[in-house]
Amino acid sequence: MHSLSGSHYIDRLTRNLARLIRVNRVVLSARTRHQAVEIVETPEFGRMLFIDNRVQLSEADEYIYHEMLVHPAMLSHPEPRSVLIIGGGDGGALREVVKHGTVRRVVLVELDGEVIEICRKHLGSVSAGAFDDPRVEVVVGDGREYVASSPEKFDVIILDLVDPYGQASRLYTYEFYLECKRLLGGGGVIVTHAQSPYLLGRYFASIFRTMASAFRYARAYGSWIPSFGLYWMFVVASDAVDPAEVDEEEVERRFRERGLSTRHYWPKMHRAMFTLPKDVYEALQRSDVEISTDENPVSVDI
């Protein structure tokens, strides 16, 4: 049907911009202890997961998001054996992490245990069995507290969090990144998704600069994720390695030796993707970018 009639999801992107996404079915609409969780089935993007009215993923393109979140960080590390995922209750990041043959242990710390159950039930293709991998430990609890108190070290930390608002803002601050740094123990690589340039550019710049303040190397890259309605950025950082300077052949070799198979990310684009357009690059250098701190956490407000 061509006409704009029937059920649609209204997805607010900014105060002045929203999307109408046609919906075939509301699979689930629930309130967990922590948040509002909805899964709707759409002709455009398959099933979509919304938390607190914000899109988290869609079946159609979650591979873009999860591959872009996980592999650049994992491949920047010469041999990632232990990985910490904060958030990521849908299991998509986990699915990509366990593909790396080097990995011996993954801890996934998710605040909302109900989200894990909901996604395993209604979005099973996202985790694709990864929660059953014997290398995986799931901790239901607060990521910030876990990081603060963990005696364990990790090679890679993946921050797959809801957007920085409310309590989640505490997992985007300078102090939190320093706590993560302690767990990386001098080596190690950390990555977070980082909002969108232009429309949400203030938040992207803030996350980048906060990461860049906490780590020796910080690099931004992004990809178009159709179901988000926005180009979406990531920031990968490390004290030990500059992810943008890993030799292309080395990335190819690691990719091959770890037995990876992907759909969107591939080693060919590893270095190219760090080359930002001029305006996006310059927006990161501006002197008025706010560093997010525990005292003044940057919080998206739409």
Add this chain to the structure above:
Amino acid sequence: MHSLSGSHYIDRLTRNLARLIRVNRVVLSARTRHQAVEIVETPEFGRMLFIDNRVQLSEADEYIYHEMLVHPAMLSHPEPRSVLIIGGGDGGALREVVKHGTVRRVVLVELDGEVIEICRKHLGSVSAGAFDDPRVEVVVGDGREYVASSPEKFDVIILDLVDPYGQASRLYTYEFYLECKRLLGGGGVIVTHAQSPYLLGRYFASIFRTMASAFRYARAYGSWIPSFGLYWMFVVASDAVDPAEVDEEEVERRFRERGLSTRHYWPKMHRAMFTLPKDVYEALQRSDVEISTDENPVSVDI
């Protein structure tokens, strides 16, 4: 939640006007042999039934529509024993008809048998068991053909059809009303719902004038039906009785003797409701109102 986010049904009222109705759940979205049928659950109106993207009823206020459709016609007749309903597959009109203690036989002719099944299953409170009443016969078939070929006479005919578009337009024409008249046999009362004044006033006037051309008495009345987003009109007609002139005490007496119980319509408003505002009244008298005929059927076009 205050913000306009999440799932909504987009309901087109006119070319230049639509509604966004929040949806909690899409109960059903199917295509029958005849039409697209959707049932959605809404916080504002409970479950709503849409056919071809047009609202047919909601749990919250279908009693208004069905009481207003059925009782003025039934109470205008001194003793309705046999009733013919064309359309009305949801069973709501049927439910109101069988309340009248005088009724011995009801024939309901619905084109789309699947609609009856869907409504019995997902909107059970609408028919409320009326389909199981032994006085009721259901015919799945074309209403126009049924009327043309029926040897049986009826005291009251209730036209509870989808809006006049496509094939349904054939059940709003002068010729069709004449065929109905044959079944009423000189006495009898007929009623149809009749679109909305102002925004759809052209269609309302046309239905009224077409009815008024076919019958000696034709009277318009209406009610606000929140889930329609529009004030909705009805036209009741007869060769034997002027429905607006039935004595209030007589209406009261019939209402009581037939054991009726209602929520919206009551005998107190029977005569008052026929008093139209000046502009609505005058719109019906205009010389340019089109009579709907088989050759030139009036058809809503939004």
Add this chain to the structure above:
Amino acid sequence: MHSLSGSHYIDRLTRNLARLIRVNRVVLSARTRHQAVEIVETPEFGRMLFIDNRVQLSEADEYIYHEMLVHPAMLSHPEPRSVLIIGGGDGGALREVVKHGTVRRVVLVELDGEVIEICRKHLGSVSAGAFDDPRVEVVVGDGREYVASSPEKFDVIILDLVDPYGQASRLYTYEFYLECKRLLGGGGVIVTHAQSPYLLGRYFASIFRTMASAFRYARAYGSWIPSFGLYWMFVVASDAVDPAEVDEEEVERRFRERGLSTRHYWPKMHRAMFTLPKDVYEALQRSDVEISTDENPVSVDI
């Protein structure tokens, strides 16, 4: 164009219901000292006035609202000579009031002087020159304060206010109605618009019952106002006369002698319009209806 594309006004009716109204032109979008004022030109309703995102009137059907607000009250009074309008900065109520040949003086008290200027400039057909009538005095100021301090008495008071939210809630309370009563001096008639049944039924019932608590007679009636997207109610009250019991011939006589000419309201419907449907009537009698008081003012919240 049939498709739902292009500029539209999103008009929230309730938390779970909104409208999309096609817009040809944004005539004005301003913030006065008191409120946000917008005028848009629409193909469906002509120019529409929104205050704080709530529709106030449209060129297409403001005559319905203003005639229904003004004439039932004015015609219930045997000889209204002085009239007080609180609000009504668009001048539409004023236009209807000055039609009554008996009127010698009208005071219009509007909080927002800019609204008067904006409407005279961009919605000139609404006041239609009434502000230039020598019988009219305009006071820019707070209606509640005016009523509290006025030494003058009035035959009719017309409350043409924005909806009860924020400061305007103070002009819908029991105490305010008592202050108005003082100005009516034992005789006199007062009228207010009163929200919508069903969807906003809680507010309608509250306004009715608050008026009914303050005055000996209070009567509700309503009309479908297409540009509001809602059936809209009014409450007319008096200590001296029951507006629903004025003889129809007397209404006719007053209408004629005062030289009135109208488009929607006419004396024929004067008594009929007070006959409410059963559910609407009963909703006004419920024991849980809240009386709006200065201490606990009822306030719409969508």
Add this chain to the structure above:
Amino acid sequence: MHSLSGSHYIDRLTRNLARLIRVNRVVLSARTRHQAVEIVETPEFGRMLFIDNRVQLSEADEYIYHEMLVHPAMLSHPEPRSVLIIGGGDGGALREVVKHGTVRRVVLVELDGEVIEICRKHLGSVSAGAFDDPRVEVVVGDGREYVASSPEKFDVIILDLVDPYGQASRLYTYEFYLECKRLLGGGGVIVTHAQSPYLLGRYFASIFRTMASAFRYARAYGSWIPSFGLYWMFVVASDAVDPAEVDEEEVERRFRERGLSTRHYWPKMHRAMFTLPKDVYEALQRSDVEISTDENPVSVDI
């Protein structure tokens, strides 16, 4: 204001996806001889131009579109002296072209002369005076006919057309590209914008493959254009040069020597931008991609 109220433009992206863009003002809504033209002012993107309900550009980010359309092609040519622009009535591509110091002559062929006038008047910053450049000749007429009959040769051809639907589809076919090739005379570079991957991926692949069939080298690249709501692709092609293989230092040198100044495109990204993600790359290789021909032109249909 946080709430989704007030004027919005409904922008259809696909059959199942639309955007609501807040509008402050409708600057212009006109029908030229050829198409419907609207300019609206938005808080998110400044003024936006829509043709036949499709977004053409916004003040906020047209520099992204125009720089990405023009400079990769222009810089792939060692010394572009004559340039042909088909479409581009807004003047944005022209503005970028005349920045190149090598340029001696630009012909802009726009079907709709009224669009040029409208944009010069209401979107003056887009052309920024370029129409007054003495090197520029404007031809109001059909681009296809101009190309077919022009005796003149050009170094660069820039196709800045409306999307491929209706008559415009004729300017996206294999035959048209061959006609352009004749004007490029063996050397020369041609570029077109090319829809979006994923959601409109079928059209993007078709344009790419059609260009690749007509020219020896064809390269795709893209950028996120926020006001389009989509990542947007371009295809640059040539028989003489592979745009993706121009040496980065050479691009830098040409950029500098021609006196260019840009905001989004810069030589640093020239080669990187041709590296597509794996899925986007593979979608271009699929055997079922349709070549657009005069007989079977590919046409977007939403």
